Amino acid sequence: MPDSPIRFRSVSKWFGTSQVLKGIDLTFGMGHVVVVCGPSGSGKSTLLRCINGLERVQEGQIEVLGQELTDRTLRSSGFRAEIGMVFQRFSLYPHMSVLQNVTLAPRLVRGTTAAAAKERAIRMLTRVGLADKVDAYPAELSGGQQQRVAIARALVMDPKIMLFDEPTSALDPEMIHEVLDVMRDLAASGMTMVIVTHEMGFAREVARRIIFMDEGEVVEDSETSAFFSAPATDRAQRFLDKILHH
Amino acid sequence: MSEAQKLLIWRLSMAVLMAAGIWSVRDAGWDVVWRSGPFLLRGIGATLLLTVISVSIGLAGGVVLAILRLFAPPGLRHLAIGYIEVLRAIPQLMVIFWVFYTWPAITGSSVPGWWAAVISLSMIAAAYLAEVVRAGILSVPKTQWESGYVTGLSALQNMTRIILPQAGRNMLPALISHFIMMLKTTSLVYVVGIIDFFRAIIIVNNRDFAPAALYLTMAAGYFVGCYALSWLVRRIEPRYALTT
Ligand SMILES: Nc1ncnc2c1ncn2[C@@H]1O[C@H](COP(=O)(O)OP(=O)(O)OP(=O)(O)O)[C@@H](O)[C@H]1O
Ligand SMILES: [Mg+2]
Numbered sequence: 019m020p021d022s023p024i025r026f027r028s029v030s031k032w033f034g035t036s037q038v039l040k041g042i043d044l045t046f047g048m049g050h051v052v053v054v055c056g057p058s059g060s061g062k063s064t065l066l067r068c069i070n071g072l073e074r075v076q077e078g079q080i081e082v083l084g085q086e087l088t089d090r091t092l093r094s095s096g097f098r099a100e101i102g103m104v105f106q107r108f109s110l111y112p113h114m115s116v117l118q119n120v121t122l123a124p125r126l127v128r129g130t131t132a133a134a135a136k137e138r139a140i141r142m143l144t145r146v147g148l149a150d151k152v153d154a155y156p157a158e159l160s161g162g163q164q165q166r167v168a169i170a171r172a173l174v175m176d177p178k179i180m181l182f183d184e185p186t187s188a189l190d191p192e193m194i195h196e197v198l199d200v201m202r203d204l205a206a207s208g209m210t211m212v213i214v215t216h217e218m219g220f221a222r223e224v225a226r227r228i229i230f231m232d233e234g235e236v237v238e239d240s241e242t243s244a245f246f247s248a249p250a251t252d253r254a255q256r257f258l259d260k261i262l263h264h
Numbered sequence: 265m266s267e268a269q270k271l272l273i274w275r276l277s278m279a280v281l282m283a284a285g286i287w288s289v290r291d292a293g294w295d296v297v298w299r300s301g302p303f304l305l306r307g308i309g310a311t312l313l314l315t316v317i318s319v320s321i322g323l324a325g326g327v328v329l330a331i332l333r334l335f336a337p338p339g340l341r342h343l344a345i346g347y348i349e350v351l352r353a354i355p356q357l358m359v360i361f362w363v364f365y366t367w368p369a370i371t372g373s374s375v376p377g378w379w380a381a382v383i384s385l386s387m388i389a390a391a392y393l394a395e396v397v398r399a400g401i402l403s404v405p406k407t408q409w410e411s412g413y414v415t416g417l418s419a420l421q422n423m424t425r426i427i428l429p430q431a432g433r434n435m436l437p438a439l440i441s442h443f444i445m446m447l448k449t450t451s452l453v454y455v456v457g458i459i460d461f462f463r464a465i466i467i468v469n470n471r472d473f474a475p476a477a478l479y480l481t482m483a484a485g486y487f488v489g490c491y492a493l494s495w496l497v498r499r500i501e502p503r504y505a506l507t508t
Binding site: 070099103109110168 | 405407408410412413417418425429430
């Protein structure tokens with residue numbers, strides 16, 4: 019296993035004529051939790067989505083789990099399944115029960131038998147505290163429960179990396195903590211995680227490193243404690259002032 | 265006047281009107297309809313059969329066309345767009361003529377009437393249903409597709425397990441209305457010599473002349489057909505709520 023599971027080398031990306039990533043150079047450490055923050059439109063989601071090939075870049079290279087992202091590597095379903103992702107919302111399959119949501123990929127991609135997939139799914143659902151919801155449909159769950167199912171659905175593939183794109187920002191405040199608790203456990207288990215979030219308290223507590231982006235650039239990339247005590251740039255300081263005194 | 269009273273008066277007047285209507289056609293020649301019953305029923309059978317077959321084949325073709333139009337590389341995509349747009353633009357009767365008369369003229373081998381009818385109606389249904397399916401696919405949030413992709417599902421698995429079931433659900437009302445449209449479009453196949461319900465009524469009327477009774481029977485027959493078909497489609501509607 020390579021020591022840095024994710025590596026960006028001078029990565030640039032455009033949507034049409036507007037450049038949304040500007041020469042990004044980054045490495046992420048194995049088992050590390052990194053939080054990406056920054057103002058809206060700064061390119062956080064795009065950065066995250068480049069890691070699993072949901073967005074392709076025009077310049078530079080991205081290496082994930084020792085493989086450079088190309089059409090060929092991304093065509094491998096096994097490779098894609100190594101990188102779990104949790105979206106902001108609308109990601110559970112509404113026409114399937116919770117159990118079917120979680121067992122679909124193991125059965126189709128890994129060829130796991132129905133019984134084994136079910137057993138494993140229940141283990142994952144237990145881990146996120148939802149063992150009693152196996153037969154429920156997504157529409158019958160609260161937003162927080164849906165996000166925890168989404169985490170279980172990603173974990174069941176036994177990913178080496180987990181990506182989170184604002185997993186709590188569509189949730190009512192009282193449900194945020196139940197999702198963050200699950201993520202906290204996951205971090206403690208040694209999972210490599212890249213998290214886009216505005217939950218600065220959580221970031222401070224869980225993240226090893228904070229990446230602050232603005233206008234497609236990595237403006238700051240610091241140890242968590244350094245970032246919160248004294249950000250190196252004015253832009254990061256202004257962002258922190260705004261978000262912490264909200 | 266209270267709502268209940270208004271409703272009562274409304275219902276009474278409708279009942280009176282209907283009774284008067286039935287009374288006025290009491291001597292319209294119902295015996296003709298009765299005597300030709302088996303013949304007319306066969307006509308209804310042909311109409312329903314043609315509708316169900318052409319919508320089934322058309323739906324399968326429509327799914328393929330919609331996927332090509334949405335995701336295929338340029339050449340194939342433009343072929344699909346061309347097919348869909350042309351088939352919807354030209355008169356439906358012309359498609360039937362093409363299959364029945366022009367095709368044999370070019371290839372030298374004739375096409376039996378039933379085959380011509382099934383092929384042309386399916387071609388028409390495929391063009392219209394392609395747009396229904398396309399709208400259905402586009403109604404599924406992008407995150408659904410992405411969730412399948414990142415967990416390793418292939419494009420085909422994603423389409424059949426995640427996208428199409430949701431698209432199918434979303435497009436049900438449009439599917440029903442196209443089903444009904446196709447039921448009426450089948451009346452065109454008399455040009456290739458098939459005796460569908462429409463043609464059967466005309467034949468009986470030419471022989472025994474009872475237009476009031478026969479055309480009322482025709483209206484009732486199509487109405488019941490439409491009703492039965494939309495009931496059938498609604499029955500297969502999966503029962504889950506779509507809001508997540
Ligand atoms: N599919 C797309 N097509 C065109 N432009 C896009 C697309 N996705 C994102 N953008 C643009 O790229 C820029 C970066 O977007 P991105 O979603 O990465 O920002 P973000 O930091 O995640 O913002 P937010 O906090 O609002 O989620 C924005 O200007 C956005 O409008
Ligand atoms: Mg975003």
